[in-house]
Amino acid sequence: MTIRVAVDALGGDRAPSEIVAGALDARAPGIVPVLYGPAGLDTHGLEHVVCDGAVGMDDKPAEAVRAKPGSSLVRAVRAVGDGDAQAVVSAGNTGAMLAASLLHVRRLPGVLRPGIAVLLPAAAGPSVLIDAGANADARPEHLVQFAHMGAVFAEEILEVAEPRVRLLSIGEEPEKGNQLTLEAHALLADAGLRFEGNTEGRTLLEGEADVVVCDGFTGNVALKTLEGTIGSVLDALRHEIDANVRGRLGGALIRPAARRVRARLDVDTHGGGYLLGLQGIVVIAHGASSRRATANAIRMAARGVEHDIVGRLRESLPERVVESARSTTPNGNK
C-alpha cells in the first residue's frame, strides 16, 4: 500500500526549509509526502501542489479558512477530503487546522468535537493525552467522547488491551476538581470504559493511565508545562555541569545516558498529535517543528492510515458514544 501524505509546506515557525527536509526524510517505500506550498518552492524532487498564500499563526481560524481557500494549509487538508491524499500534516495554526478539517474532512457520525490526541513519553511506555488543545472550552459529554476516542487510539496504535482511562484533575478523590471535571467524572464512571478515576499532573510521566482525558485548555497547559520543564531541567543540569572541570568530565561520561533520556522525552520523537473524530487522518505537528519532528509527524500520519484508525473509530464509536451524544445538542461545534 502506498500512502500519500499531504504536507503543508508553509506551516510552522521553521517552514518551509525544515518541513521540506523532514518530508524528504520521511519519503520511503509506501510513504509519498506531497508538498503543498507556493510556486518556486525547492522541493528536492518531491511531489508539489502549487498553492496560493499561507494561513498565519495569528490569523483567526474560521476567517482564514473562508478567506484563504487556496492557501497551503486549506488545500492540504482538502486533499484528504477530496481523496487526493490519505492523511495531512501541518505545523501551522491549530485553530485553522481544526476549522479546515471540520469543513473539508468532516466529523465521523456521532462525534460532537474532534480532539487532539498526543503521546506522552511516560516511563512505562507512551500514554495518550486527549484533548491537547482543540477545544479550549469543553462540556462534560465532550470529555466522555475524548475518552472513547483516546481508548481506540491506545488499543490500535499502542496495542493496549482494555486501556486504563483517567481524568486529569486536581486530586485523586472524585470530589476534587472543577465543575467540568466533577460532572465528567460522573459520566465517565458510567461510560463503559475502564475508568480508574482522577489523575494529577504529578503522575503524567509515570504512566498510571493509558489514556488521560481533559479539556483542550487544561491539556495544552499541561503538555506545554511538561515540555518546558523537561527542557528547563536538562538545561539547568548542563549549566551546572559546565561550571567546573569535574562536572565537565562527568558530563562527558554521562553523555550517552543523557542522550537516551533526551531521545525518550524529546517532543520531536512523536512529532505531533492526531486530530481524532474526523473522517480522515489529520496530524497537527508542533509549531516549532524541526526536520526530525516533521519526518516523525509524517510517519505518524502514515501509521494512522496503516492502522485504519478512522475505520476503527467509525466502527466502534457509534456504539460507544451514542449514549453521550444523544443527551446533547446535535451540533456541538460552532
Add this chain to the structure above:
Amino acid sequence: MTIRVAVDALGGDRAPSEIVAGALDARAPGIVPVLYGPAGLDTHGLEHVVCDGAVGMDDKPAEAVRAKPGSSLVRAVRAVGDGDAQAVVSAGNTGAMLAASLLHVRRLPGVLRPGIAVLLPAAAGPSVLIDAGANADARPEHLVQFAHMGAVFAEEILEVAEPRVRLLSIGEEPEKGNQLTLEAHALLADAGLRFEGNTEGRTLLEGEADVVVCDGFTGNVALKTLEGTIGSVLDALRHEIDANVRGRLGGALIRPAARRVRARLDVDTHGGGYLLGLQGIVVIAHGASSRRATANAIRMAARGVEHDIVGRLRESLPERVVESARSTTPNGNK
C-alpha cells in the same frame, strides 16, 4: 519581634512526625512554632495546644470545619483570628484550610476570593504563580484580583519593583485561550498593572514573568505537572546513568552539580504557598511535606509576618481592586 506560628501537627501525609521535626528545626530566635495536636503528642519541648481530632484529606471542607471546631486544623487557623498566633501553617486538606480561614481569619476588605500564591523556581529567580488551587472555578474578575495580590507579593517578598504580570494561557496572542482567559485578558490590560500578555506552560521555569495568573484548577494542574516532571526527568537520568560503569563514574562526578539543580528545583525549598487576601498569614504546605518542607513553610510564614504582607495588601489592595470588586456580587465566596 517574636513571631508565633501555629502549626497543624496532624496535617499532611507524613504527620505528625515530620511536622514536629520540621517545627523543631524552624524554631529560632524570633520564631516560636506552636504545635496544635492531640494529647500525648511528643513535642520535644515545643509549645503545645491540645486539640481534639483531625480533618482528613477526604473530608468535605465546609462540613469538616463546621463539624470539627476542636480539630488541630481549625484550632490552628483560629489561633490567627484570635490573635494567639501571627501565622498558621498546615499541610492538611487545602479546601478545609480555605474554609476555616474564611471563617476565622476572614477576607481583607474588597477581596472576592483568597488565592494560593506559590513560588516557581525559575532560572532567573523565583516568580509567583497565583492561584495554585484555592478556586477550582474562577471568574475573570477573580483573576484580576489574583494579579494584584501576586504583584504585592512580588514587590514585598521578592523585592521586584513593578513586577511583570502574565496570564497563563494556551498561546501568546491575546485571542488564544478559553472564555475565562479571554475575558480576564481584557480586564488585566486595563487594571493598572504591568501586564505583559499571555504566557504558556512552556516558559514557567524561564521566568519571563514575575507573576503568573490563572484559575486554581489550571494553576494546580500546571504546578503538579511541573513538580512531577522535574522528578521524572531526574529519575530517568539517574536510571540511565546507573545502567553501566561509565555512567556510574560520570554520575559520581556530576553529583555536586545535580545536587545544585535539585536544591533549586525541589518543591521542599519553599515548602508551601501563601493563601493571600486574608486578614492574617496562612501558609498551605505541600500534602507530602517532609521535615525540611515543614521547616521552610514555617520560615515562609514568619517572613510573611516580618514583611507585613497583610498590611501591604490592606493598604494597596483597596485602591487596586475596588474597581473590579464593584462590578461583581458583594460575596464571591460560597
